[in-house]
Amino acid sequence: MTTRLAWKNIWRNKTRSLIFIGAAFFGLALAIFTINLMKGIAAQRLDDAVSIQTGHLQIQNKDFNTFREIDQYIADPAQVRALLKDQPQIVSITERMVSEAVLTTPENTSIAQLTGVKPEIEIQFSALKDYLIGGTFLEGDLPKPILVSKKTAERLKLSIRSKVIVTLKAVSGEIVGGAFRVSGIFETPNTPYDENNAIVKYSDLGELSGIRNPHEIAILVNDRMQLTRIEGFLVKNLPSDYRHYSWITLLPQLYAFNGFTEAVSMLFTIIILLGLGFGLLNTMNMIVQERTREIGMLRAIGQSKWSVFFMLVKESGFLMFIGSLTGILLGIVIVNMTSQTGVPLGSGFALLGIRATIYPVVVWPMIVMVCVLATILTAIISVFPAFRALRIRPHAALRD
Amino acid sequence: MEIIEIRNLSKTYNPKTIPVHAVNQVNLTFKEGEFTAIVGASGSGKTTLLNMIGGIDNPSEGEVCIASNNLTNMSETQKTKFRRDHIGFVFQSYNLLPVLTAIENVEFIMEMQGRPVKERHSRSKELLSAICLSNRLHSRPGKLSGGQQQRVAVARALAHKPKFVIADEPTANLDSRSTADLLDIMVKLNEQEGITFIFSTHDQRVVDRARRVIVFEDGSVKEDYNK
Ligand SMILES: Nc1ncnc2c1ncn2[C@@H]1O[C@H](COP(=O)(O)OP(=O)(O)O)[C@@H](O)[C@H]1O
Ligand SMILES: [Mg+2]
Numbered sequence: 001m002t003t004r005l006a007w008k009n010i011w012r013n014k015t016r017s018l019i020f021i022g023a024a025f026f027g028l029a030l031a032i033f034t035i036n037l038m039k040g041i042a043a044q045r046l047d048d049a050v051s052i053q054t055g056h057l058q059i060q061n062k063d064f065n066t067f068r069e070i071d072q073y074i075a076d077p078a079q080v081r082a083l084l085k086d087q088p089q090i091v092s093i094t095e096r097m098v099s100e101a102v103l104t105t106p107e108n109t110s111i112a113q114l115t116g117v118k119p120e121i122e123i124q125f126s127a128l129k130d131y132l133i134g135g136t137f138l139e140g141d142l143p144k145p146i147l148v149s150k151k152t153a154e155r156l157k158l159s160i161r162s163k164v165i166v167t168l169k170a171v172s173g174e175i176v177g178g179a180f181r182v183s184g185i186f187e188t189p190n191t192p193y194d195e196n197n198a199i200v201k202y203s204d205l206g207e208l209s210g211i212r213n214p215h216e217i218a219i220l221v222n223d224r225m226q227l228t229r230i231e232g233f234l235v236k237n238l239p240s241d242y243r244h245y246s247w248i249t250l251l252p253q254l255y256a257f258n259g260f261t262e263a264v265s266m267l268f269t270i271i272i273l274l275g276l277g278f279g280l281l282n283t284m285n286m287i288v289q290e291r292t293r294e295i296g297m298l299r300a301i302g303q304s305k306w307s308v309f310f311m312l313v314k315e316s317g318f319l320m321f322i323g324s325l326t327g328i329l330l331g332i333v334i335v336n337m338t339s340q341t342g343v344p345l346g347s348g349f350a351l352l353g354i355r356a357t358i359y360p361v362v363v364w365p366m367i368v369m370v371c372v373l374a375t376i377l378t379a380i381i382s383v384f385p386a387f388r389a390l391r392i393r394p395h396a397a398l399r400d
Numbered sequence: 401m402e403i404i405e406i407r408n409l410s411k412t413y414n415p416k417t418i419p420v421h422a423v424n425q426v427n428l429t430f431k432e433g434e435f436t437a438i439v440g441a442s443g444s445g446k447t448t449l450l451n452m453i454g455g456i457d458n459p460s461e462g463e464v465c466i467a468s469n470n471l472t473n474m475s476e477t478q479k480t481k482f483r484r485d486h487i488g489f490v491f492q493s494y495n496l497l498p499v500l501t502a503i504e505n506v507e508f509i510m511e512m513q514g515r516p517v518k519e520r521h522s523r524s525k526e527l528l529s530a531i532c533l534s535n536r537l538h539s540r541p542g543k544l545s546g547g548q549q550q551r552v553a554v555a556r557a558l559a560h561k562p563k564f565v566i567a568d569e570p571t572a573n574l575d576s577r578s579t580a581d582l583l584d585i586m587v588k589l590n591e592q593e594g595i596t597f598i599f600s601t602h603d604q605r606v607v608d609r610a611r612r613v614i615v616f617e618d619g620s621v622k623e624d625y626n627k
Contacts, residue, residue, distance in 0.1 A: 005497070008499035008500070009499055294495065299480070301489050301508075302480055302483040302509065305476075395456050397489075397491055397495055398451070
């Protein structure tokens with residue numbers, strides 16, 4: 001009975017109720033959208049960074065991460081490939097060769113980590129192709145193509161097709177060199193990466209350094225939640241000569257940044273919820289004040305204190321939930337739509353590694369969290385006006 | 401048979417600062433089926449007395465017994481339930497629930513008591529026809545005149561067949577036409593249902609319709625007579 005009465009009561013002052021419901025509706029839609037957009041940004045930055053740099057998981061010779069010697073390669077990559085073959089979450093695997101190198105032009109010298117990649121695999125695997133500002137990935141007719149960053153190109157006065165001498169220590173211990181030609185220039189948002197990296201073909205680097213084997217086998221998965229499971233599998237099955245690392249170990253700053261993004265969007269949501277909470281408190285206090293006589297009458301004719309209390313709690317609940325549930329639904333619909341079409345953010349945030357178009361990601365745990373928070377908040381807030389109503393005595397009904 | 405017994409009833413407001421003796425050592429009894437007007441000037445203590453009889457205010461001294469139940473000894477919760485089940489209230493300013501229709505208002509107390517829908521409906525319809533509002537069953541109070549609202553309030557007070565009905569100045573907000581109509585209905589229901597009415601007023605035309613008149617002055621009974 002109090003439920004029906006509470007429901008009818010919220011429509012007494014339609015304007016006031018609709019204002020509150022509207023605030024909850026837009027507030028929660030915005031919160032859900034923001035949370036999922038931020039998640040989309042974090043996911044995009046992560047995808048870029050892991051695909052260009054480390055993979056979600058990486059397998060190396062057990063000493064390579066410490067010493068980075070050219071002969072610390074993966075002795076039997078076929079064995080590792082066979083091991084990974086049956087892992088359904090793995091979507092892509094690339095093998096890379098790595099060497100410290102000196103790049104020289106008549107103008108200047110630069111030290112870089114040279115990564116040898118197989119272009120046809122790498123172009124699928126890595127997002128670097130999206131950050132080319134000139135030229136092509138390693139395709140084309142150039143002999144010994146090399147990709148350098150804009151930074152390096154500027155320092156060494158390089159342009160597309162210009163020649164650069166690469167010098168490195170071969171597996172034999174000799175210092176060897178070769179002429180490469182710039183096939184593309186890239187600029188990623190990650191300045192330290194750009195300053196220190198250049199990319200060549202796997203076969204070209206192998207020829208120069210005298211090895212055939214990769215130093216890294218990088219893996220992309222379709223579900224990061226499965227990483228621990230795959231890691232568990234590797235712990236059991238990977239030969240002891242090799243070691244595996246997850247992106248969290250290899251890119252700790254990115255991991256920390258993603259946690260930070262999540263915290264900020266949660267904080268934003270909490271601020272919206274608190275705003276709504278105060279709005280609700282204010283609205284319900286007004287309602288109790290206005291209805292003092294009516295509540296007194298209800299008490300006089302025999303409605304119990306607690307029944308009045310819960311009637312008001314239900315009114316708060318209705319006000320909050322009509323607005324926030326529809327708002328959350330709208331948020332989910334918008335996120336679903338924009339996760340297909342993308343949200344155009346413009347190029348203003350490129351320096352932060354944020355692309356011009358972001359695809360929000362629906363994060364159900366966060367949405368559930370918002371629902372739980374909204375419920376807890378409503379439960380807490382609604383108690384206060386209802387408690388005030390408990391103090392209204394029956395003879396309030398008789399006052400004029 | 402006596403249904404209300406009031407012994408040595410007193411109410412003092414602000415006992416510690418400037419005491420106001422609103423009701424002073426009142427002894428009264430009411431019999432089943434009585435139709436009583438409590439008459440007195442404004443401030444004479446009528447509301448205070450009725451509130452104590454209705455169990456919505458606590459006496460400073462003395463006691464109120466209703467059908468051998470001593471209200472003074474009851475807890476707040478017991479009193480609330482007692483009011484719901486045994487007392488009907490009519491207020492000066494109608495106090496209907498604006499979000500409910502006439503018939504829903506009349507059913508309200510029976511609904512609180514958890515009576516079956518069928519019983520509630522037939523009882524409410526019976527009463528709404530008795531108060532000549534059969535054609536306004538589904539109107540909300542806002543769509544009814546003051547007189548019509550107060551008739552619905554009387555029907556609400558009676559619907560669950562309480563032991564008696566208390567009405568504090570029920571006609572104070574009504575014009576003389578509506579006052580006469582309301583009195584007609586109260587008299588009729590008093591006779592048909594045998595329900596005891598106690599109402600306060602300072603309107604002589606209302607006093608004329610009462611069968612018992614209690615004249616109140618400065619918190620005490622000055623006169624008490626049957627006509
Ligand atoms: N809550 C209160 N506090 C203090 N004095 C009160 C209160 N209610 C009523 N009074 C005083 O008690 C006296 C009786 O009031 P009331 O019972 O309302 O009389 P009536 O209904 O006959 O007008 C008046 O003097 C009034 O001022
Ligand atoms: Mg009065």
